[in-house]
Each structure stands twice: as structure tokens, then as C-alpha cells.
Amino acid sequence: MLDWFEHEGHVCIVFELLGLSIFEFLRQNEFLPFSVEQIRRMAFQIFKAVCFLHRNKLTHTDLKPENILFVRSDYDLEYNEDLVREKRLRSLDLKVVDFGNTTFDHEPHESLVSTRYYRAPEVILGLGWNQSCDVWSLGCVIMEFYLGRALFPTHDSKEHLAMMEKVLGPIPPHLLKQTRKKHYVHSECLNWDDEYIRKHCRPLKLYMQMQNEEERQLFDLLSCMLEYDVSRRITLEEALWHPFFSPLRT
Ligand SMILES: *[C@@H]1O[C@H](CO)[C@@H](O)[C@H](O)[C@H]1NC(C)=O
Ligand SMILES: *[C@@H]1O[C@H](CO)[C@@H](O)[C@H](O)[C@H]1NC(C)=O
Numbered sequence: 001m002l003d004w005f006e007h008e009g010h011v012c013i014v015f016e017l018l019g020l021s022i023f024e025f026l027r028q029n030e031f032l033p034f035s036v037e038q039i040r041r042m043a044f045q046i047f048k049a050v051c052f053l054h055r056n057k058l059t060h061t062d063l064k065p066e067n068i069l070f071v072r073s074d075y076d077l078e079y080n081e082d083l084v085r086e087k088r089l090r091s092l093d094l095k096v097v098d099f100g101n102t103t104f105d106h107e108p109h110e111s112l113v114s115t116r117y118y119r120a121p122e123v124i125l126g127l128g129w130n131q132s133c134d135v136w137s138l139g140c141v142i143m144e145f146y147l148g149r150a151l152f153p154t155h156d157s158k159e160h161l162a163m164m165e166k167v168l169g170p171i172p173p174h175l176l177k178q179t180r181k182k183h184y185v186h187s188e189c190l191n192w193d194d195e196y197i198r199k200h201c202r203p204l205k206l207y208m209q210m211q212n213e214e215e216r217q218l219f220d221l222l223s224c225m226l227e228y229d230v231s232r233r234i235t236l237e238e239a240l241w242h243p244f245f246s247p248l249r250t
Contacts, residue, residue, distance in 0.1 A: 018095055019073030023065035026148060029087045032080070033148035036214050041092050043142050044240070044248050049096045050138065051236035054131045057105040060096070061113040061129075063137040065144060067098040105130070117150045121164060121171060121228055124157050125179040132230040135239070139225030146218070147207065153200060158184050162194065164228075166201040171228055217244040 003014040020028070022042075034042065046068060053060055071093040080086045103109060113123055113133065120136035123129050143151040151167065154160045161184055165171060204223060208215050221244045224234035234242075 019070040021066050022068045025073055031148040032086055034145040036218055039145045044245055045094045047236045047240050050134055054236055059103050059131050060134050061101045061103055063134055064115050064118045065141060069095050069097055117152050122230055126181050127178055132233045135225050135233055139222055162197055163201045166197055167204050168226055
């Protein structure tokens with residue numbers, strides 16, 4: 001924070017001027033996905049930033065491409081391997097922003113957090129949350145860099161859970177048993193059969209475009225982040241040591 005002032009009854013906060021958000025850059029670049037090499041460099045910075053919050057007993061709760069900004073978003077126009085004219089950023093330096101709903105461990109936890117697409121299953125099911133809900137959100141965010149579009153494009157909780165099952169397999173019964181949101185769940189297994197879901201979602205590994213080692217590592221990392229059971233979900237500390245990031249650690 002550089003400064004703050006009041007204007008017509010609103011508190012205004014002055015920050016350094018940054019570039020476009022990742023979402024806005026994707027939009028202006030016709031939702032062309034990032035390359036695996038770009039994803040590696042972007043994810044490493046984001047994970048380090050959010051890991052710093054987690055070490056300090058904070059949960060961001062609203063991680064999404066709109067809340068991650070390029071420091072500078074100047075680019076060159078280049079033809080990619082598919083001969084499509086693409087905006088190539090000169091620098092991938094990023095900053096995480098919007099701490100408006102960032103919560104300390106000792107503070108009361110709002111029951112509904114995160115923006116829909118990036119909301120973790122434990123939040124939807126009302127089972128309580130901690131730092132691991134940021135890990136889920138970042139899993140969705142990284143997948144969005146890879147696809148150029150959201151992994152779970154939905155506005156409805158029941159449909160959202162159904163999409164998760166299509167991509168990640170069945171939600172463990174012990175989680176469904178704990179929830180008081182029984183209307184999302186039918187006889188301990190989700191009730192869904194939807195053309196829209198079949199069209200937009202498929203099992204995670206089927207999104208892989210190439211069967212090379214670096215994509216296998218990326219998808220292994222994603223499957224550890226998009227783990228339903230919070231006690232088994234990878235932490236960001238662990239994720240930074242995942243083999244996907246080895247090229248950046250030397
Ligand atoms: C924080 O969360 C509340 C409740 O979900 C929401 O209304 C508000 O817009 C959020 N604030 C920010 C800064 O995202
Ligand atoms: C979050 O809560 C789960 C379940 O209680 C626990 O296993 C996990 O270690 C917690 N994560 C963090 C980062 O505190």
C-alpha cells in the first residue's frame with residue numbers, strides 16, 4: 001500500500017500500477033492457452049507467493065485469474081506453431097492481489113468463500129476450510145492456463161459437483177455423508193446425467209495434449225492439487241518440490 005484517502009465516503013487505497021490480469025490477458029489473446037513452459041514459470045511464482053501467506057497462517061480464499069496480475073503486460077505479436085497470430089508477453093513476472101477476503105487461522109471463517117469456478121468441494125459441501133482450499137483454487141487456475149478456459153464453467157453447486165465427478169471421479173462417500181447440504185446429493189451418490197457436462201468435461205488425464213514427460217508431470221501435480229480429501233491434498237510447500245518444478249530449482 002502506497003497511500004490511502006477518503007473520497008465521497010469511500011476509502012480508497014493506492015497501490016503500485018501493475019499490468020493486465022491473467023484473465024484479461026487471456027481474453028485479449030482470444031483465450032489461447034499458455035505453453036507448459038510458461039505455466040511452469042507462472043505457477044512457481046504464484047505458489048511461492050501463496051505459500052508465504054500459508055506459512056503466516058493466512059488463507060487467500062479468492063485465487064482466480066482475475067486476481068493475479070502481470071507486472072508488465074507488453075507483448076510481441078508472433079505466429080505460434082499452429083500459425084495463429086499470438087500475443088507473446090515479454091515478461092511473465094506476476095503478483096497476487098486482492099486480499100479483501102484473506103483470513104487468518106484465528107479469525108471467524110465465512111462459510112461461503114471463493115468465486116464459483118475455483119471453489120473447493122469442502123466449501124461447496126459446507127464442511128469448513130483452511131489453506132487447502134487455496135490449493136484447490138490454484139489447481140483450477142493452472143488448468144485454466146493450460147486450456148485457455150475454465151475447467152468447471154458452471155453457476156450451480158449441484159452441477160459443479162457433477163462436473164468434478166466427471167473430471168476427477170466419484171466424491172468419496174465419507175465427504176458426502178458429512179454434509180448437511182443433502183439436496184446436492186442423492187442417496188450418497190451424485191445424481192447427474194447432463195448433456196452440458198458430457199460436452200464440457202472429461203476425465204482429467206484426457207485433457208493432456210501430448211504424452212511427454214513434462215505434461216505427465218504437470219498432470220500429476222494437478223491431480224495432487226485437485227484431491228477431494230483435504231487431508232490428502234498436496235500443500236503448496238510440497239507442490240514447490242514437485243518434479244514439475246525441477247528445471248526452475250537448479
Ligand atoms: C468477500 O466475500 C464476500 C462474501 O462472499 C463477498 O460479498 C465480497 O465481495 C468479498 N470481497 C472481496 C474483496 O472479494
Ligand atoms: C486443513 O485441514 C485438514 C483437515 O482437518 C488437515 O488435514 C490439513 O492438514 C489442514 N491443512 C492445513 C494447511 O492446515
